[in-house]
Amino acid sequence: MTAPHPAAQLDPEAIRRLRELDPSGGNKLLERVVTAFSNSLDRLLPDLARAREGDTLDLNVVRHVSHTLKSSSASLGAMALSARCADIEAMARDGREQGLPEQLDAMLQDIQQVRVALAALL
Amino acid sequence: MLPPGQALDDLPPRPRVLLVDDDEVNLLLTAAALRERGFELTEASSGSEALSLLSTRTPDVVVLDALMPELDGFETCSLLRATPGFESLPVLMLTGLDDEASINRAYQAGATDFFVKSPQWSLLDGRLRYLLRSSRTRLELERSKAKLARAQDLARMGSFEWWRGVAGSFVISAEGLRVFGRGPQDRLDFIGVMRMVPADDRHVFLRLLRDVIAHTSVLVTDLPLTLPDGRQRVVHIEAEPEFSEQGAVSGYTGILQDVTDRRQAEDRIRQLAHFDALTGLPNRRQLIYRVERAIESARRGGHEVGLLLIDLDRFKVINDTLGHAAGDELLVEVGRRLRGCVRHSDQILEGVLDGLGNRSHRGLEAVGRLGGDEFVALLPEVTDERDAERVAQRVLDALREPIFVGGQECFVTASVGIALYPRDGQTMADLLRNSDVAMYAVKSQGRNASAVYSPQLAGHGKQKLELESALHKALERNEIVLHYQPKIDVRAARMVGAEALMRWQRGNVLVPPADFIPLAEETGLIVPLSEWALKEAARQAKLWSLQFGFSDSIAVNLPSRLFERTDLVEHIHQCVSAYGVPHRSIQLEITENNLMKDLQNVIPSLHRLNEVGVEISIDDFGTGYSSLAYLTTLPISEVKVDRTFVRDLGITPQSSAVVTAIIALARALGLRVIAEGVETLRQMEVLHRLGCSLMQGFLFSKPLPADELERWIAQTVLPRKAPWITQADGSSDLARGQR
Numbered sequence: 041m042t043a044p045h046p047a048a049q050l051d052p053e054a055i056r057r058l059r060e061l062d063p064s065g066g067n068k069l070l071e072r073v074v075t076a077f078s079n080s081l082d083r084l085l086p087d088l089a090r091a092r093e094g095d096t097l098d099l100n101v102v103r104h105v106s107h108t109l110k111s112s113s114a115s116l117g118a119m120a121l122s123a124r125c126a127d128i129e130a131m132a133r134d135g136r137e138q139g140l141p142e143q144l145d146a147m148l149q150d151i152q153q154v155r156v157a158l159a160a161l162l
Numbered sequence: 163m164l165p166p167g168q169a170l171d172d173l174p175p176r177p178r179v180l181l182v183d184d185d186e187v188n189l190l191l192t193a194a195a196l197r198e199r200g201f202e203l204t205e206a207s208s209g210s211e212a213l214s215l216l217s218t219r220t221p222d223v224v225v226l227d228a229l230m231p232e233l234d235g236f237e238t239c240s241l242l243r244a245t246p247g248f249e250s251l252p253v254l255m256l257t258g259l260d261d262e263a264s265i266n267r268a269y270q271a272g273a274t275d276f277f278v279k280s281p282q283w284s285l286l287d288g289r290l291r292y293l294l295r296s297s298r299t300r301l302e303l304e305r306s307k308a309k310l311a312r313a314q315d316l317a318r319m320g321s322f323e324w325w326r327g328v329a330g331s332f333v334i335s336a337e338g339l340r341v342f343g344r345g346p347q348d349r350l351d352f353i354g355v356m357r358m359v360p361a362d363d364r365h366v367f368l369r370l371l372r373d374v375i376a377h378t379s380v381l382v383t384d385l386p387l388t389l390p391d392g393r394q395r396v397v398h399i400e401a402e403p404e405f406s407e408q409g410a411v412s413g414y415t416g417i418l419q420d421v422t423d424r425r426q427a428e429d430r431i432r433q434l435a436h437f438d439a440l441t442g443l444p445n446r447r448q449l450i451y452r453v454e455r456a457i458e459s460a461r462r463g464g465h466e467v468g469l470l471l472i473d474l475d476r477f478k479v480i481n482d483t484l485g486h487a488a489g490d491e492l493l494v495e496v497g498r499r500l501r502g503c504v505r506h507s508d509q510i511l512e513g514v515l516d517g518l519g520n521r522s523h524r525g526l527e528a529v530g531r532l533g534g535d536e537f538v539a540l541l542p543e544v545t546d547e548r549d550a551e552r553v554a555q556r557v558l559d560a561l562r563e564p565i566f567v568g569g570q571e572c573f574v575t576a577s578v579g580i581a582l583y584p585r586d587g588q589t590m591a592d593l594l595r596n597s598d599v600a601m602y603a604v605k606s607q608g609r610n611a612s613a614v615y616s617p618q619l620a621g622h623g624k625q626k627l628e629l630e631s632a633l634h635k636a637l638e639r640n641e642i643v644l645h646y647q648p649k650i651d652v653r654a655a656r657m658v659g660a661e662a663l664m665r666w667q668r669g670n671v672l673v674p675p676a677d678f679i680p681l682a683e684e685t686g687l688i689v690p691l692s693e694w695a696l697k698e699a700a701r702q703a704k705l706w707s708l709q710f711g712f713s714d715s716i717a718v719n720l721p722s723r724l725f726e727r728t729d730l731v732e733h734i735h736q737c738v739s740a741y742g743v744p745h746r747s748i749q750l751e752i753t754e755n756n757l758m759k760d761l762q763n764v765i766p767s768l769h770r771l772n773e774v775g776v777e778i779s780i781d782d783f784g785t786g787y788s789s790l791a792y793l794t795t796l797p798i799s800e801v802k803v804d805r806t807f808v809r810d811l812g813i814t815p816q817s818s819a820v821v822t823a824i825i826a827l828a829r830a831l832g833l834r835v836i837a838e839g840v841e842t843l844r845q846m847e848v849l850h851r852l853g854c855s856l857m858q859g860f861l862f863s864k865p866l867p868a869d870e871l872e873r874w875i876a877q878t879v880l881p882r883k884a885p886w887i888t889q890a891d892g893s894s895d896l897a898r899g900q901r
Contacts, residue, residue, distance in 0.1 A: 057281055061194045069194055076186040107229055107258070111279050112187035129258075 048153040054117030055161070074158045077112055081151065084108060088144070097140065103132035106147075113154065121150040173294050174222060176202040182212040182238065183227040183256070188279070192225070195283035201290070209233030213241060216248065222294055224253045225286075226273070228264045236264075236271040243272035250304070252297040254290065311337055318420035322401075324352075325413035334418075341397060341420050343389035358387035378403050378411050384421065396425045440490055441497030442508075444530035449538055452526045453590040456542040457583050459523035467583035468541035468550035471597035472500065472557055475575045475609040477535035480567075488568030493535065495567070496574065499560040500529040503553060504539050538594075547582055547614050554578040554612035575610035577601050586615045602626075605684075626681065632668065633678055633687055637694060641667050644698050645865035646716070648874075649836060652846060653855045655887045657879060659714040659749065661858065662699045663865045664691065683721060692724050697737045699748055702868055704741035709872060715749040717779055722756040725764040734776060745775035751802070753781040761792065772797035779836075784824055793831055801828055803854070805839025811848045818848060825853045846886060861886055 062069035084105045091101035110125035124147050131140050179201045183189040186207065193203045204221060206212040210233050212224070224242070228235040235255055242248050255268035255276045268276045274297070277289050314320055320338025325331035334355075336346035342358070344350050356364055363386050374381045381401040388394055401416025436448035444452065453469065460467045474496065481489035505527045523542040530538050539557065544550050557578055564571035579601025587593040600615040606626075613619070636642050646660040666673035682688040699716040706712030724730055738745050750771065757764060757780060768778055777799035784804045793801075803824055810817035821837070828835040837849050840859030849857060862884075863874055878884050 054281060057283075058191070061191070061198055061283075067194070069190075073187060073190055076190050080186050104229070104231060108185045110258070112185050115187055115191050115281050 048157045049120070050154075050157050050161070051117035051119050054115065054119075058116070071162060073116065074162060077116060077158065078155070080108065080112060081155075085148075085151075092141070092144070097137060099132045099135065099137075102140070102144070103129055106132060109147075109151075116154070116158065118150075118154040118157070121147070121154050124150055173291060173298070176200055177223060177290070177294055178202045178204070178219075178221040179290065180204045180206065180212060180215060180221040180224045182206045182209065182225065182230075182235070184208055184230040185227070188227070191281070192283075192286070196287070196290075199283065199287045201287075209235065209238030209241075212238055213245075216242065216245070220247070220251070222252070223290055223297070224251060225277075225290070226253055226255050228255050228257045228261070228268060228276075235273075236267050239268070239271040239273050250297070250300065252293045254293055311335075315340065319417060320419075321415070321417050323404075323413060323415040325404075326411060328413075331413065338418055341395075341418055342387075343391060343393070343395075355387075358389065359385055360388070375411075375414075381414065381416065384425065395420055395422045397421065438497075438531040441494050441531050443497050443501065443537070444528050446530070446532050449528075449530035449532065449540065450590055452528060452530075452540055452542075453538075453593065456523055456526045456540060457588075457590065459526075459542065460583055463523070463543075465543045466546070466585070467593075468539075468544040468547075468553070469581050469583070469593040469597050470539040470541070470550060470554055470557065470612075471532075471579040471581075471594065471601045472529075472537040472539060472576050473579075473601050473605070474535035475577055475605070477574075480572055480574070484568035484570070484572070491567040492565055492572060492574065493531075495565045496535075496561065496576075497529070497531060497537070500537055500539065500557060503556040503560055504529055504541065538597075544582065547580065550580045550582060551612060551614065554580055558610065558612065577604035577609050578612035579604060579615065580612060581615045629678065630681060630685055633666070633682060633685070636666055636668070637690060642691060642694065643667055643867065644695060644702065645867055646702070646871045647858055647865040648863050648871065649714075649717075649856060649858050650862045650886075651856055652850055652886065655879070655882060657714070657875060658856065659717065660871065661717040661719075661751065661865075662695060662702070663719070664695060665865075688721050689724060689727075692718070692720050693733060695719075696734060696748060697740070700737040700741045700743055703743045703747035705868070706872070707743065707747075710875065715747050715777065717749040717751045719751045719753075719781065722752060722760040722764055725752065725767040726760065727767075730767055731770045731774060731776075734771070735774065746777065749777045749779055749800075751779045751781045754783050754785060758792075765796070768797050772799075781838075784820055793827070793833075798833065800834040800836060802858075803835060803837045805859075808837050808839045808845055808849070808859070809841075811845045818852065821849070821854065822852050829853070843886060 058070055058073065059065075087101055088105045091098035091105075106125040106128040110122050110129055113119075113125060114122035124143065128140065128143050128147060131137070131143070177200075179196055181189060181193055181196070181203055182205075183192065184207055189205050189207060193205050197203050204215060204219070206215055209226075209230055212226070213233075216224075226235040226238060230238075233241075239253050239255065242251070242253065252274040253272065255264070255271075255273040256279050257264040257268065257276050258279060265276050275289065275293055277286060280286070314335075314337040318341055320335045320341045322332070322334040322338050324333075330351070332352045334342070334350055339346060339348055339350055342350055342355065356368075359367060367383065367385055370383060371381065373379075380403070381399060383399055385397050385399055386394065387397060398419045398421040399416060400418075401414040403411045404413045404415055406412040436445060436451075437443065438445040453467070456467045477489070477492075480492060505524070507525045507528055509525060526540060526542040528540055530540070532538055539553060541550060541553060557576060561574050561576055564573050566572075579597040579599065581587055581593045581597035581600065583593055586596045596615040599619050600613040603619045604611050604613045607613075643665050644662045645665050646662055648657040649659040649661065650656070651658045664675055664679070666678050679688070682691055695718050699718050703712065703716050727733075734745065734748055738747060752764070771778060778797065779800040779802055780798055781802050782804045783801040784807055801824065803821055807817045807820050807824075811821065812818070825835050834856060835854045836856035836858060837845075837854050838858050840846055840849065840857040840861045842861060845859075846857060846861060849855075863871070863878075866874060879887075882888075
């Protein structure tokens with residue numbers, strides 16, 4: 041058995057807090073949150089892709105996407121992804137482009153891992 | 163106001179939250195977490211959506227994500243704050259942990275507080291509740307401030323502050339500006355306030371202010387000022403020092419209030435307390451104060467003070483005849499005239515007189531009303547008594563013109579008594595008493611004059627006072643007696659009546675009538691004395707009728723004021739009824755002068771008396787310059803020829819001419835004529851020859867006690883032993899037929 045990718049691990053404490061908000065599951069909160077996250081990704085990721093297409097990276101878009109994903113991923117317990125988003129947000133805010141594309145790629149991989157982990161939750 | 167039963171920090175059961183976040187996940191989770199914790203949620207995914215939601219319903223608190231595409235949280239917050247009604251709606255800005263710039267921008271945009279996003283919902287819950295409570299408190303504070311402002315406005319009150327060494331730090335609250343007649347936008351600095359204060363008051367105030375600041379004391383004062391629109395106001399100022407943490411005075415804060423109305427009311431109260439309501443002159447209390455100050459000042463300055471006591475003559479008569487309203491009117495006019503006789507100062511004086519210089523006692527000069535018809539003129543500095551006498555003369559002159567009251571002209575005179583400090587007294591009481599003595603001296607010498615006090619007057623006054631108090635008791639002690647002088651018909655050589663004359667048996671001394679009748683007249687004691695005399699005369703008439711068949715009348719002298727009494731007839735009726743004698747047993751004598759003086763008031767009584775059979779005799783006839791025409795209309799029975807004419811009979815031809823005329827007139831009118839003061843046989847002869855056979859005088863008998871008169875009749879008249887009887891017998895033929 042190989043060790044799972046760090047991004048695939050969801051913070052149990054965060055998940056517990058999520059479940060606490062809808063203990064009976066009657067509101068299907070978890071389901072709705074995962075769906076919302078997924079919808080949010082579907083909107084943000086094409087924006088990001090477009091921002092990377094040109095000669096210069098649109099740092100504003102990078103910043104907005106990373107900011108949004110930073111907090112929503114933290115809410116879902118995806119702490120590794122959230123931390124990476126925070127790094128990216130800070131780089132974009134400060135205009136540090138060196139290493140940014142690599143980080144963005146890594147972020148996209150993390151996102152894939154988180155999607156899988158979330159799907160397993162439901 | 164809070165609804166009843168809700169405590170101040172109680173929150174709504176489900177506080178309404180407007181949650182704004184562009185991140186769906188966060189929106190969903192935060193909303194779910196807050197709902198779970200009892201909030202009612204409205205969600206918006208953008209700033210513009212939030213603003214449009216706000217226009218339909220107002221939440222208790224707004225939770226706003228700082229970073230959003232398009233309209234971000236800061237812009238949304240700024241727009242919200244600019245919307246009327248949302249100036250103080252609590253707004254919580256959600257930021258990232260590492261986002262210090264956002265925190266500052268949040269406050270700049272008007273956010274109430276910020277919150278770092280965290281999935282620990284209890285923290286957000288606690289922060290929201292804290293925010294709602296502080297918002298509630300703030301709302302209460304604002305309401306309370308508004309109420310305070312309203313209350314201050316109603317009380318015409320405001321506040322101000324001043325910080326030491328800070329330029330432009332003198333600030334007056336909006337309410338305070340209003341006290342000064344300015345709008346809330348007007349600028350009013352300290353100099354601006356001072357400009358409204360009259361120069362004199364300003365100097366006093368600035369001196370006080372320097373003093374207060376130098377001593378770090380509390381400032382409490384009233385400041386008169388003129389507002390820009392010309393209104394005169396009085397502003398009360400109270401300020402306390404503020405201290406820095408090091409304990410040094412850092413400034414003053416205080417309140418100011420328009421107290422004009424209160425001051426006016428106080429002034430009115432002081433006016434009432436110190437001034438006579440009728441004449442507006444200083445009253446007794448204010449006079450005492452002024453006289454005392456004048457004495458103090460004179461003691462220091464070594465000068466004299468003059469006190470004039472001015473008492474109107476016969477004011478009571480005016481009051482009684484014209485009524486109190488006319489009497490009051492007269493006092494007002496007299497007060498007005500007297501005021502013009504001195505340098506009258508109307509200022510209310512009380513407390514200490516300082517800061518007015520050493521001539522300040524001049525301001526004490528005034529005429530005041532002690533009460534009734536008594537006035538006082540205070541002359542705070544006179545050179546000598548002639549100075550005071552000149553003012554007294556001005557007073558007498560001022561009253562010379564008639565005063566028109568109650569529809570008629572009244573002539574008023576006054577008697578003025580003068581006393582000087584220090585010669586005539588060291589205190590107000592002494593001066594007043596001695597001016598009173600001097601004033602009474604004037605009264606007894608005929609009124610309408612002034613007199614300066616002298617110790618001799620006091621001695622005289624003291625005697626008089628003793629006499630007066632003794633006279634009061636004389637009646638109770640049966641010290642007053644009647645003596646009787648017979649009226650003689652010389653033709654028949656018999657007594658045809660008697661005149662009753664009052665005597666005062668005071669211990670072993672028989673006080674002559676001249677010594678107590680005027681005093682009795684002055685004090686009013688003459689009324690009970692006369693009433694007693696009537697009763698006593700009736701009693702004597704009864705006794706004599708039993709003893710020797712007396713059926714004539716006893717004449718009693720009455721002053722005119724008794725004739726004015728409507729109950730005189732009734733009183734006489736009671737006297738004669740009490741002893742069972744007819745009304746004609748009593749005859750009344752009134753002097754011609756008395757009769758003429760009050761003729762109109764006396765006539766009705768004369769008629770009524772005449773109707774019941776009481777005869778009226780005119781005493782001292784011929785001295786009163788009365789119009790003879792009156793005699794024809796008066797219901798009188800007898801005239802008594804005055805003793806002065808009788809005295810000169812046979813000496814001057816004029817006197818016999820007068821007596822002849824009187825007799826002729828009386829005969830024409832069907833009146834009896836009787837001559838008084840007959841002392842010699844010669845006088846008797848002449849009178850008899852002129853046709854007057856009724857006489858009275860020492861030739862026949864002096865006034866005698868009743869029992870001695872009986873003896874005189876028994877021993878002299880009946881045995882026909884006196885020289886006048888032989889004489890009368892001899893001339894009886896002459897007299898016969900003339901009557």
